[in-house]
Amino acid sequence: MGDLSRIAAEILLSLQPILAGANIDPPRMVAVEPQKLQMWVCGGPCKVMAWYAPEGTIYIDNRLNLENHVGARSVVVHELVHHVQRRTHGGRAQSCDEWIQREQEAYATQAIWLRSKGVRARNITFQARFLSCVRPAVDEDPQAPDSGTDNTILSTHSGEDR
Numbered sequence: 001m002g003d004l005s006r007i008a009a010e011i012l013l014s015l016q017p018i019l020a021g022a023n024i025d026p027p028r029m030v031a032v033e034p035q036k037l038q039m040w041v042c043g044g045p046c047k048v049m050a051w052y053a054p055e056g057t058i059y060i061d062n063r064l065n066l067e068n069h070v071g072a073r074s075v076v077v078h079e080l081v082h083h084v085q086r087r088t089h090g091g092r093a094q095s096c097d098e099w100i101q102r103e104q105e106a107y108a109t110q111a112i113w114l115r116s117k118g119v120r121a122r123n124i125t126f127q128a129r130f131l132s133c134v135r136p137a138v139d140e141d142p143q144a145p146d147s148g149t150d151n152t153i154l155s156t157h158s159g160e161d162r
Contacts, residue, residue, distance in 0.1 A: 004029040007066050008058065011076050012083075018112050019084055027052070027083045029076070031062035049075045052082035054092055070117045074124070077113045081106035096133035104128045 008026035016023055037059055041048045050060040058079045064072040085102050086092065093099035107128040111121035 004031065004060075004066070007073070008076065008080065011073060012080050015077065015080060015084075015109065015113065018116075019081060019109055020088075024084060024087050026080070027056050027058050029058040029060060031064075032059050034061045034063060037061055050079045052079040052086075056083070056086070058083070070114065070119055074110050074114050074119075074121075078106045078110040081109045099133060100131045103131050 005026065005028075008029045012024075012026045035045075037051060038044065038046050038048055040059070041051045048061075049064060050058060052058050058076065060066075060076065060079070064075060066072050066076065082102065085105070089102075093102055107124055111124040114121040114124065
């Protein structure tokens with residue numbers, strides 16, 4: 001998958017003109033099996049491609065071609081917005097409304113970044129319409145990164161993938 005730290009740094013640098021506060025150090029980025037990522041984020045099969053965990057690591061589906069595919073890189077853009085949000089606003093969102101606002105900013109930035117690369121981003125902005133806060137009944141995975149103190153998973157799923 002290439003050097004993930006270099007890719008994260010390159011993308012974060014490209015966000016500086018778009019996103020205030022993007023001049024911070026990039027987070028750690030780790031490629032993981034899709035099933036593991038899906039279990040951590042959704043509790044089972046879903047369409048998640050990456051997750052910015054509360055401890056400050058981006059976990060990304062190891063099938064993504066970050067070296068050669070702008071769409072795959074845009075997934076990292078979205079997660080880097082969450083990294084910037086946590087560094088500038090402190091910690092995770094304290095309410096569903098705050099989380100939705102942060103998620104909408106991440107989708108909007110992802111769409112702007114894609115358009116700057118000549119890619120239509122209509123589907124990205126459409127996804128922001130289906131934001132909801134859910135608390136799935138998930139058994140605790142001892143290998144999962146810390147998902148926060150209340151185990152609430154915040155999701156963009158409209159219910160169709162579950």
